[in-house]
Amino acid sequence: MIQRVLIPSDFTVNSLRIVLEYIENSGDQQVEMVLVSGYKLDSSIGMLLGFSTADHIADLQDEDFLKGCEMIKSRFKDKVVEIYGDCMVSKNSRYVRNYIKGAKFSQIVLPEAFEFTHTPNSFDVVEVLQTLPFSGVPEVVTVQMQDANLQEHDGLDSFFFRKNWRFSYE
Amino acid sequence: MGNYNRTLYALIAILVIYTVSFVAFIMYSITNFAFSDFYKRLDFRRNLASERMLNGKADEPNWSLNYLEELHNQREFIVELDERLHVVRDSGFDKSLWERVNKKGETNFKEGNTFYSTKLYQQQGKSYIVGVSAENYFYTHHLRYLQNLLLIALVLGLLFVTVVSLLVKRSFIRPITGLIDEVKKIGSENLYLRLSEDKYTGVLKKLANTFNRMLNRVETSFETQKNFISNASHELNTPLTSIIGIADLTLSKDRAVDEYKSAMQKIIDAAENLEKKTNALLLLARTGYEKGNKLNFKPVRIDQIVMDAEMSVKAINERFHIKTDFSMLPEDSMKLKVNGLGPLLQLAISNVVSNACKYSPDHTAYVALGAFENGILILVRDEGIGIPESDLSHIYDPYFRASNAQHFSGYGIGLPLARNIIKMHEGTLSVSSVLGKGTTVRIELPTFTPF
Numbered sequence: 001m002i003q004r005v006l007i008p009s010d011f012t013v014n015s016l017r018i019v020l021e022y023i024e025n026s027g028d029q030q031v032e033m034v035l036v037s038g039y040k041l042d043s044s045i046g047m048l049l050g051f052s053t054a055d056h057i058a059d060l061q062d063e064d065f066l067k068g069c070e071m072i073k074s075r076f077k078d079k080v081v082e083i084y085g086d087c088m089v090s091k092n093s094r095y096v097r098n099y100i101k102g103a104k105f106s107q108i109v110l111p112e113a114f115e116f117t118h119t120p121n122s123f124d125v126v127e128v129l130q131t132l133p134f135s136g137v138p139e140v141v142t143v144q145m146q147d148a149n150l151q152e153h154d155g156l157d158s159f160f161f162r163k164n165w166r167f168s169y170e
Numbered sequence: 171m172g173n174y175n176r177t178l179y180a181l182i183a184i185l186v187i188y189t190v191s192f193v194a195f196i197m198y199s200i201t202n203f204a205f206s207d208f209y210k211r212l213d214f215r216r217n218l219a220s221e222r223m224l225n226g227k228a229d230e231p232n233w234s235l236n237y238l239e240e241l242h243n244q245r246e247f248i249v250e251l252d253e254r255l256h257v258v259r260d261s262g263f264d265k266s267l268w269e270r271v272n273k274k275g276e277t278n279f280k281e282g283n284t285f286y287s288t289k290l291y292q293q294q295g296k297s298y299i300v301g302v303s304a305e306n307y308f309y310t311h312h313l314r315y316l317q318n319l320l321l322i323a324l325v326l327g328l329l330f331v332t333v334v335s336l337l338v339k340r341s342f343i344r345p346i347t348g349l350i351d352e353v354k355k356i357g358s359e360n361l362y363l364r365l366s367e368d369k370y371t372g373v374l375k376k377l378a379n380t381f382n383r384m385l386n387r388v389e390t391s392f393e394t395q396k397n398f399i400s401n402a403s404h405e406l407n408t409p410l411t412s413i414i415g416i417a418d419l420t421l422s423k424d425r426a427v428d429e430y431k432s433a434m435q436k437i438i439d440a441a442e443n444l445e446k447k448t449n450a451l452l453l454l455a456r457t458g459y460e461k462g463n464k465l466n467f468k469p470v471r472i473d474q475i476v477m478d479a480e481m482s483v484k485a486i487n488e489r490f491h492i493k494t495d496f497s498m499l500p501e502d503s504m505k506l507k508v509n510g511l512g513p514l515l516q517l518a519i520s521n522v523v524s525n526a527c528k529y530s531p532d533h534t535a536y537v538a539l540g541a542f543e544n545g546i547l548i549l550v551r552d553e554g555i556g557i558p559e560s561d562l563s564h565i566y567d568p569y570f571r572a573s574n575a576q577h578f579s580g581y582g583i584g585l586p587l588a589r590n591i592i593k594m595h596e597g598t599l600s601v602s603s604v605l606g607k608g609t610t611v612r613i614e615l616p617t618f619t620p621f
Contacts, residue, residue, distance in 0.1 A: 067542040067543075067545075067547070068542075070542035070543040071498055071500075071540045071541065071542045071547070073543075074500035074501070074502065074505055074540075074541045074542065074543070075497075075498050075499065075500055075501065075540070075541075076501070077500065077501040077502060078501060155602070155610075156540075156547060156549070156612070157538065157549045157551060157610050157612070159498055159538075159540065160495040160497070160498065160536075160538035160540070160549060161493075161495055161536055161538065161551070
């Protein structure tokens, strides 16, 4: 059975390190990854009627981010069934609970010591998720971010040279 | 462009002529209708007048007016004629118009705004010309109004055509003129210039994009040919120095047979390396002269090429270390295939890797390889001196050396050559650097697609 996993994201290449850490430290289970960012909708009628999740996500994703996703899919072809983005539009705990329930997530990934890039109206999904009590379903998976120095580096090279043992050849 | 302007002006002239002709036709048709209709009405009133004057109904002058509306300034007249058709008497007829009256039948004519209808009648052996005249109110007022209306419409129409023509010229001809001006600026001395695609829309944007892509190919081919001798000298210099150095060192004193064998083996390795580079350079020399201007590209495995490049770099200088991260290699090996020439790609990658080793204090380069949907990514990183930001835009110029690289040997040829080779393979090479921290070279190549 394919598991659907919520992974907090800000749609930067750097945030894809969370995906990599999760994949490398999880089992052989096939997963469908939903990269979720937080965007607080204001109460204007224009925003309520005109906001489109797809457009908002497309605005945030740059070419390198998409290439990064493709690279992860190529690397973990048998394990990663799909990667796509989504957006939470409120910090309200009832909304968040319904969002998680509606999307039928079986796992929620919470990175430790990772700072997301803030854009206007954005909020940290991890902070919101940490306030909610989860009783087993969905399962909360905590990942340790290995190299704090890479935090400042938002480029595709942050995918590589993350751990010394990965240098496979000299 | 002159032809284009002429065509545009011809179209405007045709439009103006058509509009004027259309207005004239409407005016003529309505006027014609107004005349013939009014003459009919006059003829009818003339017949009634003749009945009244000649058949004894003179005492009822206004009987017809009970049924017919009197025309504006309507007047009736009768002229009695003798046998020779000379005027015997008349009742208020303007004699200056006598010449225009048909003395033997009916006449319709117009004098100023007054219309006339006359006819010859025979009564008791005498001849009479009975006529009616009236002003055509429709002609003098309504038609004038229509005429003014059409003239105003014509002027507005001409104004509209002029404005639209100017707008068309501005929105269509001006971008083309801009495009031509930009193309004129590009010559052999500044082949790096490109058309600014964002300035154009639609088909012109496609044209600018196509032209830029053509310029990419021309620039690569041109630079490769122009710098061929420098490239050849640069590439052959290192193995030759290595061969000479080993031979010199070996001959500096008497040695055991095994040492001579070992030295000879090293010389053979260096010579083989030299042969590989010569072959690659010959391929480079043929750029642009192949049939159909395309090199004989074949699918090659990029991971193998990267490893071969690393081996050749380490063969040249034993102090160089290369750490490779293949952790992101795709599961599907087909994604590692690129369409290209192995020796040339190896030459490009080895140049970049040896540069990274050279500028790194511990002579270590980090090489990584990954694949995305339609391409392959190669990253070569060092933790060396970095490149000053002001020099970054010049690093692809042949013979350019960064201001902080004076203490390192080199000619500034390796990176431009590598970039040209990557461009020949429809790929991109970009460099990012932080002064004092290191440099990362990013190479992207399109994946080979069988169909």
